[in-house]
Every structure is written in structure tokens, then in C-alpha cells.
Amino acid sequence: MERKNPIVQIKHVSKSYRRGSQIVPVLNDITVDINEGEFLALMGPSGSGKSTLLNLIAGIDRVDSGSILVDGVEITGLVETELANWRANHVGFVFQFYNLIPVLTAFENVELPLLLTRLTRKERKKHVEIALAAVNLSHRLAHYPAQLSGGEQQRVAIARAVVTDPTILVADEPTGDLDRKSAEEIMDLMDGLNRELGKTIIMVTHDPRAAQKAYVIRHLDKGVLNDVHHQNSV
Amino acid sequence: MITTSGMALVVFVFATILMLVQGLQQTLVQTGFEDNLIVIRRASGSEVQSGIDRYQASIIETDSAVASGSDGERFLAKEMVVLITLPKKGHAGSSNVTLRGVTKKSLELRPQVKLVKGRMPNAGSTEIITGQSLVRRFDGVNIGESIRFGKRDWTVVGAFDAGSTGFNSEIWGDSDQLMQAFRRPVYSSVLFRLRDHDDFDAVKVRLESDPRLTVDIKREARYYEEQSEVMAKFLRILGISITVIFSLGAIIGAMITMYTSVANRIGEIGTLQALGFQRTSILGAFLVEALLLGLAGGITGLVFASLMRFVKISTVNFQTFSELEFGFALSFEIVCMVLAFALIMGFAGGVLPAIRASRMNIVDALRES
Numbered sequence: 001m002e003r004k005n006p007i008v009q010i011k012h013v014s015k016s017y018r019r020g021s022q023i024v025p026v027l028n029d030i031t032v033d034i035n036e037g038e039f040l041a042l043m044g045p046s047g048s049g050k051s052t053l054l055n056l057i058a059g060i061d062r063v064d065s066g067s068i069l070v071d072g073v074e075i076t077g078l079v080e081t082e083l084a085n086w087r088a089n090h091v092g093f094v095f096q097f098y099n100l101i102p103v104l105t106a107f108e109n110v111e112l113p114l115l116l117t118r119l120t121r122k123e124r125k126k127h128v129e130i131a132l133a134a135v136n137l138s139h140r141l142a143h144y145p146a147q148l149s150g151g152e153q154q155r156v157a158i159a160r161a162v163v164t165d166p167t168i169l170v171a172d173e174p175t176g177d178l179d180r181k182s183a184e185e186i187m188d189l190m191d192g193l194n195r196e197l198g199k200t201i202i203m204v205t206h207d208p209r210a211a212q213k214a215y216v217i218r219h220l221d222k223g224v225l226n227d228v229h230h231q232n233s234v
Numbered sequence: 235m236i237t238t239s240g241m242a243l244v245v246f247v248f249a250t251i252l253m254l255v256q257g258l259q260q261t262l263v264q265t266g267f268e269d270n271l272i273v274i275r276r277a278s279g280s281e282v283q284s285g286i287d288r289y290q291a292s293i294i295e296t297d298s299a300v301a302s303g304s305d306g307e308r309f310l311a312k313e314m315v316v317l318i319t320l321p322k323k324g325h326a327g328s329s330n331v332t333l334r335g336v337t338k339k340s341l342e343l344r345p346q347v348k349l350v351k352g353r354m355p356n357a358g359s360t361e362i363i364t365g366q367s368l369v370r371r372f373d374g375v376n377i378g379e380s381i382r383f384g385k386r387d388w389t390v391v392g393a394f395d396a397g398s399t400g401f402n403s404e405i406w407g408d409s410d411q412l413m414q415a416f417r418r419p420v421y422s423s424v425l426f427r428l429r430d431h432d433d434f435d436a437v438k439v440r441l442e443s444d445p446r447l448t449v450d451i452k453r454e455a456r457y458y459e460e461q462s463e464v465m466a467k468f469l470r471i472l473g474i475s476i477t478v479i480f481s482l483g484a485i486i487g488a489m490i491t492m493y494t495s496v497a498n499r500i501g502e503i504g505t506l507q508a509l510g511f512q513r514t515s516i517l518g519a520f521l522v523e524a525l526l527l528g529l530a531g532g533i534t535g536l537v538f539a540s541l542m543r544f545v546k547i548s549t550v551n552f553q554t555f556s557e558l559e560f561g562f563a564l565s566f567e568i569v570c571m572v573l574a575f576a577l578i579m580g581f582a583g584g585v586l587p588a589i590r591a592s593r594m595n596i597v598d599a600l601r602e603s
Contacts, residue, residue, distance in 0.1 A: 088510025
């Protein structure tokens with residue numbers, strides 16, 4: 001197997017939350033590299049800190065100590081506005097509950113992240129159509145989220161996540177709200193993005209079936225990363 | 235929806251008060267004619283309190299600044315004004331009405347007043363004519379009917395239309411007859427047309443400094459404008475006080491709506507932030523929403539307020555003590571002021587919720603969804 005460059009480098013990251021007067025440690029001195037083109041599944045019991053780690057990598061939460069580099073950029077050193085710009089350019093999000101904007105159509109939802117780019121309206125339209133075609137939803141452009149099934153909504157969300165061609169794709173329980181058939185479709189789609197387009201995917205999941213699609217599975221427990229399972233050679 | 239209605243109500247109140255003041259001023263200002271000068275006793279304030287005796291009137295009449303009419307006579311009217319009470323239509327009460335003793339030049343001096351029915355009263359007779367708005371509001375003032383005042387019966391022989399001016403609420407009769415009936419030896423005012431528009435300052439100085447006269451001389455337009463000042467000020471203060479109290483309620487209403495709107499969209503706010511939208515964009519979006527809310531309320535209120543133009547109200551003017559009918563008038567300035575006010579209300583209600591939305595922690599916001 002060819003050794004790839006680490007695209008995410010997490011160095012001695014610790015994070016704790018304040019709950020009232022109590023300080024609850026969540027992540028404890030985590031150091032890990034995630035390689036370019038890797039499909040990583042983060043697993044672990046509730047409260048193990050896997051979502052927190054994902055949020056830190058995606059730049060929507062702040063570390064207490066340590067540093068995170070993504071594609072050479074130390075995101076832990078960026079200020080608020082820089083971090084927002086960085087997310088717009090480098091991160092694609094897939095959420096458990098899809099998080100589509102209900103008043104926008106599928107097309108408009110996917111177009112949303114492109115509004116932060118310099119693309120013209122025509123270019124945006126082209127990108128959106130390609131992204132929606134990639135998730136087999138070309139026929140649902142004008143539908144609102146409420147008119148789509150859960151699986152379709154998550155496919156729109158995936159199209160939204162990849163439309164800007166981000167450096168990393170982060171997914172928080174992407175199949176958590178779906179029936180088994182839809183969940184399989186979503187996982188196949190993510191698998192395809194990883195294998196065919198080489199997307200780096202970091203996914204938090206409870207679902208062992210979903211994790212089967214991942215190349216690397218890491219278990220987090222009480223803020224500490226345990227073992228590494230390699231499977232499904234890329 | 236409720237918020238917009240609340241705002242619309244406040245805007246409606248605000249707009250109608252402004253329109254009322256505007257209507258009052260327009261009515262009284264239009265009453266006066268720019269080149270007519272009115273002479274009243276010094277410091278008397280209004281015609282009702284004024285008195286000018288026949289000797290003084292003749293001094294004014296012979297002044298060189300008085301224009302001549304087409305017939306060669308002096309373009310001047312020596313008038314008497316008294317107040318009488320008449321029963322109101324459809325009400326148990328009665329109200330004060332201005333009774334004006336006129337001479338034959340009175341009508342000619344006021345081109346805005348036109349006889350629309352019947353004829354002018356004959357000199358030396360107990361005949362009167364009535365303004366159109368009076369006919370609408372009082373009993374017994376139609377042509378052919380007669381009213382008793384000054385110990386005589388007076389027959390209505392004509393009706394005049396003075397547009398939206400104050401004269402429309404008056405009764406006119408022969409000046410000499412009315413003076414006898416009311417046992418008044420003096421006129422109330424002398425009205426004359428200026429020979430030359432620019433002569434005003436000269437004639438004012440000449441007549442006001444004449445030792446035989448103790449008079450104030452004003453342009454007729456200015457005189458009527460002054461008659462509206464106290465009332466306009468009262469309406470304005472009253473209106474603004476009511477508006478301020480109401481608007482506090484509307485701002486709180488808008489704030490609740492906007493907080494609810496923020497609370498309902500916490501997940502969306504978190505999503506947009508995660509996608510890379512800046513906090514300032516989110517602040518701006520919610521502010522725009524609040525401003526649109528205010529604008530919607532403003533336009534709705536304004537539409538309803540503009541319907542008030544078809545309503546006429548009458549009230550006693552504090553300065554002349556007589557009943558005056560006037561309407562609501564809408565002007566471009568009022569529209570601008572009202573819309574600005576609505577936007578300010580929207581902004582005041584929206585600014586705190588918008589700041590809350592923009593300061594939201596992304597992770598917490600996403601967890602809410």
C-alpha cells in the first residue's frame with residue numbers, strides 16, 4: 001500500500017467543557033494523523049468525545065491546548081473570520097439531521113456554500129447540477145426539503161458538502177436518522193466519493209454497518225484514542 | 235403577522251395625527267389670501283376679540299396702499315364677527331358658529347368663496363347665506379329655513395362653497411344689519427387688498443405707528459396660519475405622546491417576534507455558520523428581516539391612514555372658539571416620516587435578537603437542530 005501524506009495532523013489536543021461549576025474533560029492529549037484520501041470512521045460510546053474531535057477538525061470548535069493542521073494550515077491559530085473563510089473553502093459538512101434550509105429548494109441548498117465564492121451565477125449553476133447529478137438527484141432540483149425523503153435529503157446535504165470541492169469531508173452520524181436501505185445508499189455514496197474522487201472523509205458513527213465502509217476505524221473512549229483497524233484496502 | 239398588525243396600528247396612529255395637523259394647517263392657511271391684509275385691534279389675537287371703530291376703519295380705508303376694485307371703489311371690507319350657538323345635527327348639544335357680517339366686497343376679496351345656491355343677502359335685509367360644511371353639520375341652515383339670533387329671525391337665501399377653507403364653516407350676513415342686531419358699534423376687522431404686493435412692510439409700519447390707530451396688520455394667510463398654531467401644537471404633542479407609548483409596545487412585540495424567529499432557526503444559524511457564513515452576514519440578515527417587518531407594518535398602517543383622507547372632522551378651534559371642519563391631509567413628508575418611523579421601530583425591535591443570533595456558538599446551535 002502506498003503511503004500517503006497526512007492531510008490532518010492533530011497534535012496533543014485537549015478539550016474540556018464547563019458544566020456549571022464542573023469542568024468535564026472530553027479529549028485528553030490526542031495526537032493522530034489522518035492521511036489524504038483516507039476514509040476514517042470514529043467510533044465510541046456516547047460522550048466519548050468523537051463529535052468534539054470532529055468539530056475541532058472541522059474548525060467549528062476551539063481546542064484548549066494543542067494544535068490542528070489541515071493541509072498545512074494551523075487552524076487552531078486562525079481568528080474567527082479567518083476560520084469561517086477557511087471552513088467555506090476547505091470543509092464539507094454532512095450532519096445527522098441533514099440541516100438543509102427548509103425554505104430553500106434542493107438546488108438553492110446546494111448553491112448556498114457557493115455564494116461565498118467568486119463564481120458567477122452561471123458557474124454556480126453548473127457546479128450545483130454536477131453535484132446533484134453525483135448524488136442521483138438531478139430530477140429533484142426544484143423540490144423543497146419537506147418534499148424529499150430522509151435519504152434524499154441526506155443526498156442533497158452530501159451534494160452541498162462536496163459542491164465546493166473541499167479538502168476534507170466531515171460527517172457526524174450521517175446515517176443516524178435513516179432506515180437501513182437509505183443508510184446503505186448514503187454509505188455507498190460516501191464510499192464512491194472516497195474511492196472514485198479520492199475525498200478525505202472523517203465520519204463519526206455509532207453504526208457498525210456504516211463503519212464497515214470506512215478504510216480506517218478508530219475507537220475513542222473517555223477522551224483517549226485506542227486502537228486502529230485497517231480494512232478495505234483503498 | 236400579529237407584530238406587523240401591531241406596528242401597522244402604531245404607524246396608523248402616528249400617520250393620522252400628522253395628517254390631522256397637516257389638514258388643520260392646510261385648512262386654515264388656505265383660508266387666507268396672500269395679498270389680502272387683515273387689520274385687527276392690537277394684541278387682540280383674533281377677529282372675535284378685536285374691535286375697530288368706524289373712525290379708525292375710515293382711516294384705513296383711505297390709505298394709499300388699498301387697491302381699487304374694477305368698479306373704482308376701494309377693494310376693502312369692514313367686517314364684524316360674532317359667535318352664535320346652533321344645534322348640531324344628530325346630537326343633543328349645540329356648538330359655536332362664526333357669524334360674519336360682510337359688505338359687498340367681502341366675496342370679491344375671497345376668490346376661493348363661491349356662491350353655489352341661491353343669492354347673496356340684500357343690503358339692509360335680515361338675510362344670510364351659509365357655508366356648505368355648516369349645512370352638513372347643523373340643523374335649520376338650509377335655503378328657505380330661518381334661524382333666530384340677535385332677537386331677529388334670519389332667512390337663509392343662499393349657500394356658498396369655500397372649498398376646504400375655514401369660511402366653509404361660517405354664516406355670512408349684511409354687516410350693518412348684524413351690527414345693529416347685536417348692538418355692536420364697532421367692526422371686528424378690516425380686510426383689504428394690497429395695491430402692490432411689496433407694499434406690505436411700508437403699510438404695516440405706517441398704519442401700526444399711526445397715533446390714531448391701535449391696530450395689528452397682518453397678511454391674511456399668516457393670520458389664519460397663526461389661528462392654527464395652538465391647536466396644531468396641542469394635536470402634535472398629544473399625537474406624539476400616544477405614538478411613543480404605543481410604539482414601545484410595538485417595539486417589544488417586534489422584539490418577541492424576532493427572538494422567536496431566532497429561536498426557531500438556531501439550527502439554520504449554526505448550519506450557515508458551519509458552512510462559512512460570517513457572523514456579520516447573519517447579523518445583517520436578521521436586521522434586514524426586522525426592517526422588512528417594520529416596513530410591512532409601515533406600509534399597512536399608511537394604507538389605512540390614507541383612507542382617513544375621506545373622513546372629515548369638526549372641532550372647536552381654541553383660538554377662535556368657533557367650530558371648524560377639516561380633514562386629514564397626506565403629504566410626501568408625512569409618508570417619509572412615517573416610513574422612517576416604522577423602520578426605526580423594526581430596527582429597535584430587531585437589533586438585540588440579531589446580535590444574539592450572530593453571537594451564537596456554532597456547536598451549541600448545531601446541537602439544537
